[in-house]
Structure formats: structure tokens, C-alpha cells
Amino acid sequence: MSSAGGVRADHPELGREQEYVSKLYRRLDELRAQSSERLDTALRATGGTPQARSERETAITMYTDQLAHLSAVENGLCFGRLDFDSDERRYIGRIGIFDDDGDYEPLLIDWRAPAARPFYLATAASPEGVTRRRHIRSRNRTVVGLDDEVLDLNAARPGAHEEVTGEAALLAALDARRTGRMKDIVETIQAEQDRVIRSEPGGVLVVQGGPGTGKTAVALHRVAYLLYTYRQQLSTRVVLVVGPNETFLRYISQVLPSLAETGVLLCTLGDLYPGITARRLEPPEVAEIKGREVMTEVLAAAIRDQQRVPDKCFDLAIDGDVLRLDRAVCEDARAVARRSGKLHNLARPIFDTEIIHALSLQLADRIGSDPYADDPLGGDDAPGDPQILAEADLAEIRRELREEPEIQAALDWMWPILTPRQLLRGLYASDDRLATAAPQLTEAERALLRREPGGGWSPADVPLLDEAAELLGEDNRPVDALAEKRRRARIAYAEGALEIMSGSASLDFEDEAESEILAATDLIEAERLADRHAEEARLTPAERAAADRKWAFGHIVVDEAQELSPMAWRLLMRRCPSRSMTVVGDVAQTGELAGTTSWQRALEPYVDHRWRLAELSVNYRTPAEIMAVGAEVLAGIDPSLRPPRSVRHSGVEPWRLRVEPTRLDECLVDVVSREVAEVADGRIGVIVPAGREYELGRSVTKALPEAAVGDQPDLERRVVVLTVRQAKGLEFDSVIVVEPGLIAAESRRGRSDLYVALTRATQRLGVLHTRPLPAALEGLRPLAAGEPSRAG
Ligand SMILES: Nc1ncnc2c1ncn2[C@@H]1O[C@H](COP(=O)(O)OP(=O)(O)OP(=O)(O)O)[C@@H](O)[C@H]1O
Numbered sequence: 001m002s003s004a005g006g007v008r009a010d011h012p013e014l015g016r017e018q019e020y021v022s023k024l025y026r027r028l029d030e031l032r033a034q035s036s037e038r039l040d041t042a043l044r045a046t047g048g049t050p051q052a053r054s055e056r057e058t059a060i061t062m063y064t065d066q067l068a069h070l071s072a073v074e075n076g077l078c079f080g081r082l083d084f085d086s087d088e089r090r091y092i093g094r095i096g097i098f099d100d101d102g103d104y105e106p107l108l109i110d111w112r113a114p115a116a117r118p119f120y121l122a123t124a125a126s127p128e129g130v131t132r133r134r135h136i137r138s139r140n141r142t143v144v145g146l147d148d149e150v151l152d153l154n155a156a157r158p159g160a161h162e163e164v165t166g167e168a169a170l171l172a173a174l175d176a177r178r179t180g181r182m183k184d185i186v187e188t189i190q191a192e193q194d195r196v197i198r199s200e201p202g203g204v205l206v207v208q209g210g211p212g213t214g215k216t217a218v219a220l221h222r223v224a225y226l227l228y229t230y231r232q233q234l235s236t237r238v239v240l241v242v243g244p245n246e247t248f249l250r251y252i253s254q255v256l257p258s259l260a261e262t263g264v265l266l267c268t269l270g271d272l273y274p275g276i277t278a279r280r281l282e283p284p285e286v287a288e289i290k291g292r293e294v295m296t297e298v299l300a301a302a303i304r305d306q307q308r309v310p311d312k313c314f315d316l317a318i319d320g321d322v323l324r325l326d327r328a329v330c331e332d333a334r335a336v337a338r339r340s341g342k343l344h345n346l347a348r349p350i351f352d353t354e355i356i357h358a359l360s361l362q363l364a365d366r367i368g369s370d371p372y373a374d375d376p377l378g379g380d381d382a383p384g385d386p387q388i389l390a391e392a393d394l395a396e397i398r399r400e401l402r403e404e405p406e407i408q409a410a411l412d413w414m415w416p417i418l419t420p421r422q423l424l425r426g427l428y429a430s431d432d433r434l435a436t437a438a439p440q441l442t443e444a445e446r447a448l449l450r451r452e453p454g455g456g457w458s459p460a461d462v463p464l465l466d467e468a469a470e471l472l473g474e475d476n477r478p479v480d481a482l483a484e485k486r487r488r489a490r491i492a493y494a495e496g497a498l499e500i501m502s503g504s505a506s507l508d509f510e511d512e513a514e515s516e517i518l519a520a521t522d523l524i525e526a527e528r529l530a531d532r533h534a535e536e537a538r539l540t541p542a543e544r545a546a547a548d549r550k551w552a553f554g555h556i557v558v559d560e561a562q563e564l565s566p567m568a569w570r571l572l573m574r575r576c577p578s579r580s581m582t583v584v585g586d587v588a589q590t591g592e593l594a595g596t597t598s599w600q601r602a603l604e605p606y607v608d609h610r611w612r613l614a615e616l617s618v619n620y621r622t623p624a625e626i627m628a629v630g631a632e633v634l635a636g637i638d639p640s641l642r643p644p645r646s647v648r649h650s651g652v653e654p655w656r657l658r659v660e661p662t663r664l665d666e667c668l669v670d671v672v673s674r675e676v677a678e679v680a681d682g683r684i685g686v687i688v689p690a691g692r693e694y695e696l697g698r699s700v701t702k703a704l705p706e707a708a709v710g711d712q713p714d715l716e717r718r719v720v721v722l723t724v725r726q727a728k729g730l731e732f733d734s735v736i737v738v739e740p741g742l743i744a745a746e747s748r749r750g751r752s753d754l755y756v757a758l759t760r761a762t763q764r765l766g767v768l769h770t771r772p773l774p775a776a777l778e779g780l781r782p783l784a785a786g787e788p789s790r791a792g
Helices: 014-044 050-072 167-175 191-197 215-229 231-237 246-252 284-290 295-305 327-339 344-368 391-403 405-414 420-428 431-437 443-449 461-472 477-508 512-516 520-538 541-547 566-574 599-607 624-637 661-678 693-703 740-745 750-758
Strands: 078-084 089-093 106-110 130-139 142-150 204-209 239-243 264-268 313-318 321-326 555-558 581-585 611-616 655-658 684-688 719-723 732-738 761-769
Touching: 014 050, 014 078, 014 089, 014 106, 014 130, 014 142, 130 167, 142 167, 191 215, 191 611, 204 215, 204 599, 215 231, 215 239, 215 555, 215 581, 231 541, 239 246, 246 264, 264 541, 284 443, 284 461, 295 420, 295 431, 295 461, 295 566, 313 405, 321 327, 321 344, 327 344, 327 405, 344 391, 344 405, 344 461, 391 405, 420 431, 420 461, 431 443, 461 566, 566 599, 599 611, 624 750, 624 761, 661 684, 661 693, 661 732, 661 761, 684 693, 693 719, 732 740, 732 750, 740 750, 740 761
Parallel strands: 089 106, 204 581, 204 611, 239 264, 239 555, 555 581, 655 761, 684 719, 684 732, 732 761
Antiparallel strands: 078 089, 078 130, 130 142, 313 321
């Protein structure tokens, strides 16, 4: 493969390409004007039948989406050209554009279309008919550079990366300063990435790759590809992307919109239980226990523990009478309800029926026993029948008993209707309940789960709440009751309207067709239709999916998936019954104690061996000098793991600087200031041990007010101080790791955390420490205070 030697601003064909690109933009403007006109028309329309109103809503949504799509592709609309040996020429871009003047020829081919594929796959060894691949660089509609690759084996340059395509454009993208927001890579997707992106949607695809291999980028482009190729199936069922934390979601949030895809639900595990935003911080050991699969049994036992019977009996004062519920009766009722196989909340009516039946017999015995039962001559009833009450009387007694507050209170105590939150809150708040429900845990582990109500939920609580919802069964009675009340109100309104109308004008309606207009059912129907359409039009499928705990997503992408606990996997699998999933991660980077170091172990319970593995092997982020340090740490985690190969060198050796503990803050400010000067308008990440971010962050922000620190630091600031957990998945031009020894010793996954910290930089890495370094870092070049940090 040969390249013309980089993106050239003086390419002889620049002017010709500019003409073509301008034509595309003119066409884009026309398409925008068209959509905007249609949107205007739809917005101006008013009134009409419910159907017309609903059609109008649909049109408004469609044209608004179209306009959003067309604006999203403004930058870099066309970025490539393929020349074939057949003289065919194809322009590749962010969307497909056709020439509607002529014979609908494609002017621009969507990068996701099969016809665009050679742009990513063709190589000199396997050119697929392509003779030249051209990268077109533009800024604000102006073509600023071209880079040609002639796919000719004879012209292969010695030393060129045979594994990469579009090397000049790729290196330009990799060397660019970071902005705090992830960018799309549509112009320079590499062949191994392309194969993952276009892999068929069915089944579970695991994408394993070391740091910086583009897993996140690939996962997001895969979403865009799947939506393009399987739009009908996926847009209504929604694609869910799960990321490790909110900061990360903000970091990646612009990628899909820049690819003109918006109807995707991006969230963290903490957002996956509707109505809750779980952000409570808790020690990793607590999260680890909550993530264990055994928690399913614990929750089931906690529910059984709430199905109570009195120690001896309940005496219930009813209308001056005392009814007695003894333990045996309650135990029988409980056994019947449990045997029904229904979920706890749904079995409550069965339990109620049993208890009420027992009480009604007791009452009937008192008020209705036949004094002449044994007398063959006495009474109207058959001799020998001790009960003079008829079934209707008994039914009436049962109805009355059900309404008795004292009985209701007893039933609520014995078999309470529980929400998942009540169950979990009650469990955490009680040593006794924990002891009964979780004998499998040690006392110390149970003590870790113990907490007082209040203070919000943690991400690790979410799978437990979801599991509890599954085990309890949703009790929709309050919601149903409300819906029924509203329905009745609407019917009443419709009937009222009918009365008024028929009172004033119905006498004129001889014609059947016209009188039909006034049928009450029509009015009700109209009302209902209007409500439903209004409701549906207001919510997008992604919004509806977010609000529905039982939503079955069309496809789920999990990023940093190695961090998921077994309980979190259970939740995600429930949300994806089709098992159409892309699972992206690196088992060497697992930081959560409940996370996984084996994909097989994590997935086996759900798909056994039926999952596909794709491995990414090239590191696009971290230059070779830094990756060499990472590789040393990786060897300590697991000598069998291979580090990804860096695609480039930066020429900057990572450094280390040891300082006195009392001077740590001062020296940190010093080296950060130096890095600010080094990376010009780039971004600097200061990665510190957990719990030290505020203290060290304060020192940095005092000296450099533009620095950010906090639970959700603003990544667009020049300097960001954060923990490894927060830095997961992110990258910075320059990274300073503070106290790597502490990071490595912080937990039993500490070495993986250190590996993550060291592999966040795109250009420069420094290590600042007060105590001895982990052995893997001892070989770093020492930096004397005051020495400029650039090597050589
Ligand atoms: N083909 C490509 N063209 C341009 N840039 C790329 C390409 N592939 C990856 N990159 C860039 O490399 C960097 C790392 O990518 P990404 O964050 O997706 O890696 P990752 O495998 O998810 O890393 P980690 O596991 O460390 O979180 C990003 O800046 C991304 O834009």
C-alpha cells in the first residue's frame, strides 16, 4: 500500500473536489429546505379528526427527525472517494444523497451501505477492485486537504503500517488534541474494527480489546450501523447503550448524534430502574456483596420472611364480637398461597380468601348455627345441617369482613403488599431480617449491607430492586384503579355531552348516518383515541423504554462490561430476551470487585457457549512509549495477557518524580502547570487514589482555577482531577498519575486500576509519588524537579 505521504493541502485535485463537495452541500441545503417546509405545513395544520391529528403528530416527528439528521452531518459531510479499476468512482460520506434531477444516481454513499465497505477494507493485498482510496478533509464546507492511497502492491512503502488503512488521515486524527468529548471515527475506521461494526446483530458478540483499541468507538459505530441496516426492527424496540458512569456517558454523548442517530437510550446501570437515579456512593466491598448471584436467594428469603403468622393467635374485635385467628389457620392460608406458585404480591388475594373464609365460618357459626340441627323435627332446613345461613349470606359476611379495618390491618401484617423499595429498605435496616434472609453471608458481610433508610440508592442496589420486582410481582391495583376512575370520568363526560347535544339538536337528525355521529360510544372512543395519540406522540420510543422496567430492547450494547456483577448481568439479560447484544470490555481492566475476569463465566448462565468473540489488537490511543509501561503492569496482572500494539510513537518518554510527602501538593501544581504549557490547548488528566480527589483537587484548582474536580467533573476543562473509577474509558493528551503505589494497593483489583490509569494518555505520561513505586514502574525515567518533562 502506498500513500502520497500525508494529508496534502496543495493537492492538484483540491479544486475539483471542492466543486463536488460544494454540489453535495447545495443538495443538502435543498433537502433541509424541503423538510423544513413540510414541517412548517404540518405545524400550521390544526383541528381535524383524531386520526388526522395523529397523522399530523407523526409527520411533525418525522420531519423534525429528518431535520436533525440533516443538520448533524454538516461537518465532514463527504470524507472519502473510491476509484475502481472499472473507472467507477464512489464518494463516501455521513449520509446517502441522491441526484434527484437525473436518474437518481447516488452522489454520496452512506458509510454504512455495503457499497462503502471497500473504503474500510480494501488493501493493496486485497484491493477489491479499488485502485485508489482518497481521504477528503474539509472544514466548514471547504476542502482543506486530500490524502491518496494507491492500492498497488508494487508501490508499497517500506515501514508503512500494513495493518492500517488511510494511515495519514488516521495519524492526523490520533495526534489531534483532545477536547473532552469523544469524536466519531467514521473517516478512519480500520478493517478489524469494521468487521465488528458490521457483524450481524443476532446473539451475543463480545468485543475484547486492550486499552485504546477503539472498543467504545466501535460499539457506538456498530449502533449506528445496526440502526441503518435494521432500522425497522430496531428503531421501535430501541437500542440501549450502558456505560459505567455519567461522566463517561457525557464523554461519548456526541458520537451518535454526529452520526445522525438520536433515538438511542444511553444510561448507566444506576438509571435502569425507572423512577430512580441511583448515585449513592458506597464502599466497593458492599457493592461486591450486592453483586453476588446469591442475592437472588437472599431476596426470595426476605420476601418469605415477610409472609408472617402470629406466634399464637390474633384476636380481632369486629362489631363488639371477637374473632380469633389462630396460628394453624394462618399457616394453612400461607401454605395455600405459597403453593399457588404466584409471585408474592399476586398471591395476596389467595391468602386473603383463605383467611376471610376461615373468619366467615367462625362468624357464621356464631350467628347462624342451627339450634335444631340435631332435631329431626325442628327448623326448615334439612335435618343434620348445623348451618342455617345460605351461601348468599355467607358471601355477604365475607364481603363485610374484607372491609373491616382491623382485618385488613391483620392481613397487611401477615402478607403485606410490598414494593421493591420497601422490601430492600426493610432488609438493609434490620439485623434480624438480614440474619434470617442471608444465612449464606458471614456476619461481617451482613453488617456491610446494614444501613438506615434514606440517603438514596447506589448503582449496586438497582439490580436488586429489579430482581425484587421480578420476585414480588407488580401490584398494579393502584394504577389500575386510577385508570378506571379516569375512564369512568371520561364516559360520564361523553354521556353528558351527548345529553346536551341531543337535547338541543337531535330532533333534526332523521338521517341514520348523521345520528350515528352522536353515539355515546363514538364520543368515548374519540376521547380515548385522542388521549392515546397525545400520550404516544409526546414520548419517543427511547423515552417510553426508559420509563418501562419490562421493556424488551432490540439490541443492548454494554461498554466496560467487565465491571458488571452477576446481578447486573441478570438485569440486562431480562431486558434483552432476544439476546441481541454487543458486550465490550477488557478483562484486564476490571476494577469492580464484583466484576468479571472471564467472559465465559459471566455469560455462561445465559447463553452457555453460544457467544462470539472478536478481539481488537491495535492501540490507537496510547503511544508505544506509554504502552510499554502499561505492558509491565499488565504482566503483573496476568502474564498470559498480551498488551495491544500501539500504532504510533510520540517521541516522549514517560517520567517519574519522587517528592517529599509535605511537598506533594506543591509539586503537583508545578507539574500540572508545566503540562498545561506542553499540551497547549489539549486536556490534562490528574489521576489520584480514591478518596484523595477532593484534597488534591483543591490544591490544583486553587492554583489553576480552570481545573475541574467533583463527582461529575466537567471534562471540557483543561485540567481534570479524578479517580481511576471516574477515568475509566476516558482519555487525555497528558496524564499525571499520583501515588501509583497507593492506587495499586487500594483493592485486590488495584493493579488493574493502575493499568487503566497509565493507559489514559494520548501523548504524555508522568508519575508523581511520595512512596516507593510498584516494581513495574521502577524503570521509568526519573525527572529531577525543575527539569523540563520532555525527553531528549
Ligand atoms: N479507527 C480509528 N480512527 C481514529 N481514531 C480511533 C480509531 N479507533 C480508535 N480511535 C481513537 O482511539 C481512542 C481510543 O478509543 P476507545 O476509547 O474507543 O478505546 P477503548 O478500547 O474503549 O479504550 P479503553 O478500554 O481504554 O476504554 C479514541 O480517541 C478513539 O477515537
